[in-house]
Amino acid sequence: MTEIFSSLYGQPDPQGPAGASALGFGPGKPQVPQNLGSMSFHHQMVDEGAQLRKPAAMNEPFYLLRVLPMENDLTGHTNLITHYNLEHAYNKFCGKKVKEKLSNFLPELPGMIDSPGIQDNSSLHSLIEKPPVCNNSFSPLTGAMLTGFRLHTGPLPEQYRLMHIQPPKKKNKHKHKHHRPQDPLPPETPSDSDHKKKKKKKDDDPDRKKKKKDKKKKKNRHSPDHPGMTGSQPSSSSLR
Amino acid sequence: AEKFDNLEEHLEKFIENIRQLGIIVSDFQPSSQTGLNQKLKFMITGLQDIEKCRQQLHDINVPLEVFEYIDQGRNPQLYTKECLERALAKNEQVKGKIDTLTKFKSLLISELGKVFPEEMGKYKAIHGDDPPS
Numbered sequence: 001m002t003e004i005f006s007s008l009y010g011q012p013d014p015q016g017p018a019g020a021s022a023l024g025f026g027p028g029k030p031q032v033p034q035n036l037g038s039m040s041f042h043h044q045m046v047d048e049g050a051q052l053r054k055p056a057a058m059n060e061p062f063y064l065l066r067v068l069p070m071e072n073d074l075t076g077h078t079n080l081i082t083h084y085n086l087e088h089a090y091n092k093f094c095g096k097k098v099k100e101k102l103s104n105f106l107p108e109l110p111g112m113i114d115s116p117g118i119q120d121n122s123s124l125h126s127l128i129e130k131p132p133v134c135n136n137s138f139s140p141l142t143g144a145m146l147t148g149f150r151l152h153t154g155p156l157p158e159q160y161r162l163m164h165i166q167p168p169k170k171k172n173k174h175k176h177k178h179h180r181p182q183d184p185l186p187p188e189t190p191s192d193s194d195h196k197k198k199k200k201k202k203d204d205d206p207d208r209k210k211k212k213k214d215k216k217k218k219k220n221r222h223s224p225d226h227p228g229m230t231g232s233q234p235s236s237s238s239l240r
Numbered sequence: 241a242e243k244f245d246n247l248e249e250h251l252e253k254f255i256e257n258i259r260q261l262g263i264i265v266s267d268f269q270p271s272s273q274t275g276l277n278q279k280l281k282f283m284i285t286g287l288q289d290i291e292k293c294r295q296q297l298h299d300i301n302v303p304l305e306v307f308e309y310i311d312q313g314r315n316p317q318l319y320t321k322e323c324l325e326r327a328l329a330k331n332e333q334v335k336g337k338i339d340t341l342t343k344f345k346s347l348l349i350s351e352l353g354k355v356f357p358e359e360m361g362k363y364k365a366i367h368g369d370d371p372p373s
Contacts, residue, residue, distance in 0.1 A: 061359075061362055062359075062362070062363065062366075065363075065366070068367060075334070075338060076330075076331055076333075076334025076335050076337070076338055077334075077335050077338045077339075079331065080327065080331050081324070081327070081328060081331070086324070089320075089324065090324050090328070093317060093320050093321040093324055094321055094324055094325060098315060098317050098318055098321050099315055100314060100315060100318070101313065101314070101315060102310060102313045102314060102315055102316075104315055105315045105316060105317060108252070109255065110255070110259045113313065114313040115313055116311060116312055116313055117310070117311040117312075117313075118311065123311040124307040124310055124311055125307055125308065125311055128304070128307070137288075137291075138284050138287045138288045138291065139284075140281065140284050140285070141277075141280055141281060141284060146277050146280065149276060149277065149280060150273065151265065151268040151273075151276070152268065153268055153269055153270055154267070154268065155266065155267045156265065156266050156267070161266060
């Protein structure tokens with residue numbers, strides 16, 4: 001053993017104290033006479049580092065031979081997705097293409113939800129960082145409180161208007177059969193109705209124009225007064 | 241799943257009420273005042289119903305990283321997808337390490353057995369024969 005240590009830490013000094021300090025053990029530590037050999041040196045090491053070393057390791061022929069840790073049945077060697085029965089989830093999320101936008105996940109949610117929350121100060125992160133200070137319970141509004149909600153008539157200014165996006169109609173696949181409340185909706189804003197009307201007009205105009213043109217053509221072909229756009233087609237009133 | 245359906249139902253009703261409230265407010269008429277008051281009262285009751293659902297969901301934990309996706313306007317299912325992909329990639333990486341280290345151990349033991357047959361005999365007597373890799 002001393003031969004191994006001497007090769008690692010340098011030649012042993014026959015003088016004693018100076019040699020021990022050269023090995024790094026310090027002058028204050030008990031000096032080991034060289035004639036005792038490896039056993040006493042081995043014993044010294046046990047005294048110094050007993051807390052660090054397990055006693056079982058010292059009884060075996062190999063120095064620092066530790067007891068192997070208990071084998072864990074579940075390691076990275078097994079496929080953890082199949083172990084935790086997540087194959088269906090994996091195929092669902094990773095097999096198909098998941099759409100990027102939030103509106104694809106929540107199609108019935110009105111408003112512009114695809115824009116970042118930081119822009120209009122509606123982020124969830126800010127809500128977590130600075131939760132609003134409020135009471136513990138929700139108390140109903142009294143008559144006096146409702147007087148504060150008497151609004152002026154007329155449309156909102158442009159800067160305060162939101163883009164009302166009508167949610168699509170619920171599909172039959174939905175579990176709950178509750179339908180939208182039957183309360184009569186208030187008359188929509190003039191801007192919205194005009195927008196819709198304008199949209200409808202725009203959509204119908206090219207179709208209407210085409211239909212009108214077709215009708216005109218047909219009429220012109222078959223009318224007696226027309227000089228005859230197409231001379232090839234004989235008119236019904238050619239005989240006069 | 242029932243508790244989620246209950247919460248989802250309350251949230252949908254609440255959101256619909258808010259949407260109708262916005263329509264009333266965007267072009268307010270005097271005749272709409274009673275309807276507005278009704279909507280405001282329903283908003284309070286809606287919040288109370290949502291708070292009642294909270295008790296059933298006290299054990300549900302949502303990772304904070306999902307909120308970052310929502311704040312960016314992205315689908316939160318992408319977070320689930322990326323979690324699964326990362327888990328699988330890490331699983332494969334660790335499996336590769338385990339396989340490599342197992343092969344290394346068996347090679348090392350075989351080579352040490354050739355160089356230090358007596359010592360390796362003692363080692364095997366202590367730890368037993370290693371299982372085949």
